[in-house]
Amino acid sequence: xxxxxxxxxxxxxxxxxxxxxxxxxxxxxxxxxxxxxxxxxxxxxxxxxxxxxxxxxxxxxxxxxxxxxxxxxxxxxxxxxxxxxxxxxxxxxxxxxxxxxxxxxxxxxxxxxxxxxxxxxxxxxxxxxxxxxxxxxxxxxxxxxxxxxxxxxxxxxxxxxxxxxxxxxxxxxxxxxxxxxxxxxxxxxxxxxxxxxxxxxxxxxxxxxxxxxxxxxxxxxxxxxxxxxxxxxxxxxxxxxxxxxxxxxxxxxxxxxxxxxxxxxxxxxxxxxxxxxxxxxxxxxxxxxxxxxxxxxxxxxxxxxxxxxxxxxxxxxxxxxxxxxxxxxxxxxxxxxxxxxxxxxxxxxxxxxxxxxxxxxxxxxxxxxxxxxxxxxxxxxxxxxxxxxxxxxxxxxxxxxxxxxxxxxxxxxxxxxxxxxxxxxxxxxxxxxxxxxxxxxxxxxxxxxxxxxxxxxxxxxxxxxxxxxxxxxxxxxxxxxxxxxxxxxxxxxxxxxxxxxxxxxxxxxxxxxxxxxxxxxxxxxxxxxxxxxxxxxxxxxxxxxxxxxxxxxxxxxxxxxxxxxxxxxxx
Numbered sequence: 001x002x003x004x005x006x007x008x009x010x011x012x013x014x015x016x017x018x019x020x021x022x023x024x025x026x027x028x029x030x031x032x033x034x035x036x037x038x039x040x041x042x043x044x045x046x047x048x049x050x051x052x053x054x055x056x057x058x059x060x061x062x063x064x065x066x067x068x069x070x071x072x073x074x075x076x077x078x079x080x081x082x083x084x085x086x087x088x089x090x091x092x093x094x095x096x097x098x099x100x101x102x103x104x105x106x107x108x109x110x111x112x113x114x115x116x117x118x119x120x121x122x123x124x125x126x127x128x129x130x131x132x133x134x135x136x137x138x139x140x141x142x143x144x145x146x147x148x149x150x151x152x153x154x155x156x157x158x159x160x161x162x163x164x165x166x167x168x169x170x171x172x173x174x175x176x177x178x179x180x181x182x183x184x185x186x187x188x189x190x191x192x193x194x195x196x197x198x199x200x201x202x203x204x205x206x207x208x209x210x211x212x213x214x215x216x217x218x219x220x221x222x223x224x225x226x227x228x229x230x231x232x233x234x235x236x237x238x239x240x241x242x243x244x245x246x247x248x249x250x251x252x253x254x255x256x257x258x259x260x261x262x263x264x265x266x267x268x269x270x271x272x273x274x275x276x277x278x279x280x281x282x283x284x285x286x287x288x289x290x291x292x293x294x295x296x297x298x299x300x301x302x303x304x305x306x307x308x309x310x311x312x313x314x315x316x317x318x319x320x321x322x323x324x325x326x327x328x329x330x331x332x333x334x335x336x337x338x339x340x341x342x343x344x345x346x347x348x349x350x351x352x353x354x355x356x357x358x359x360x361x362x363x364x365x366x367x368x369x370x371x372x373x374x375x376x377x378x379x380x381x382x383x384x385x386x387x388x389x390x391x392x393x394x395x396x397x398x399x400x401x402x403x404x405x406x407x408x409x410x411x412x413x414x415x416x417x418x419x420x421x422x423x424x425x426x427x428x429x430x431x432x433x434x435x436x437x438x439x440x441x442x443x444x445x446x447x448x449x450x451x452x453x454x455x456x457x458x459x460x461x462x463x464x465x466x467x468x469x470x471x472x473x474x475x476x477x478x479x480x481x482x483x484x485x486x487x488x489x490x491x492x493x494x495x496x497x498x499x500x501x502x503x504x505x506x507x508x509x510x511x512x513x514x515x516x517x518x519x520x521x522x523x524x525x526x527x528x529x530x531x532x533x534x535x536x537x538x539x540x541x542x543x544x545x546x547x548x549x550x551x552x553x554x555x556x557x558x559x560x561x562x563x564x565x566x567x568x569x570x571x
Contacts, residue, residue: 051164
């Protein structure tokens, strides 16, 4: 999990995130996306036009009330009905387009990260790679959501504020006239505009100073929240093992510590919020009153009508609100920035794994694993090390011919490392591994992954269940010694939780009998069966998969007579 030290701002993250956005706008669906962006911009302009229209309507309304004109009042009611209807239509359409764009961008980015994360075992290799990529599931599911949704919302509100700024500066200039400086005869034209900029400028500076800690505390809070989710998810994933050793109290203590970190992060964010919220409350409470107070002398002197006074006050509020956009959105900016930082660090780590894949293909990495146009599997000068640098295997060479049955025993650390190396999961060492091209290769780990779905889907995973007949499913279960599951083929269960581990291991073997790959790598076959069942299963594998090559990683000799060759591996 991540270090809880305050995160330093990543100033390059914004630029990199912008490049990801450009990739989205230039993708295969670019014309639809660009059309949606242009439509969203047009609707934003329409919202500003409606705001200007309602400003002039307010001026006419108060002038009509001041003049006691009933006819003008009725006309303004009809006009307001039109403004009301158009505003509802524009707002509804704007919301639909904005939410479509948010979802589509999130779909694109989520798909891109899923492709990177699940390609070539990156989801596994990422755990062995240095870097800040904790909780990748949370980054894909939550941070992508926040970044795309909030980024579009912030972009829209910023464009809206800029357009409002340009529109209402003109209005305020036209209605404010000139006013003398206190104690002098010097007139200041457009003084309300200057006061609006001064009011918003002072507010923005004070707000930014008070809100600076918010970005740091928000980033910290999102990190500890993700750590809490990750910790609870691990308890759920390993609930049986925890229950067997009565580890509930220890897990409760650990979860309490994680939540204590959340509480500390929450309290720090609360302290950061106190200053900005208190200031914003006073700033917002004064905003409706301040322009009336400074424009009232002109109204009292007869220099402006009541309608102009109210329009000036409204334009002042609109203008200062537009100028206060950074302060009003400081919390959302902090939340979006924190998520963008987490997305970009994850993206950089995915790119590093992709570069390592390219080096594998060019043969420039230390362990080269590639497909070759040959019928055999060949291992050349393979040296394996542990993550700490301990030598596990030195200059190991092997040529496994098609149809052979090979047994590897000895030190479990070495045999498991060899198993993972051939599967492309062990990065420490050097050498070359050539896999036969055009052949199906299946790796059967000691603890097989059981897909949450029907038993048909579990057995055919990662392929489709429709590729196999009922008779094939029944035969596979029978060969694996779990015939009693034949009546449960269409049951939908989380099989990794409902079945005991020995049965799960037999399901892993049943996959072999069903899918019948040409090359089979098994980790600890003897652990799933007793000695008699192990011998029977090996004979069935030879009978059901007569041309397959079998490489079994084991801790003891077991049915050694079944194998053509035996290798004992030691550190």
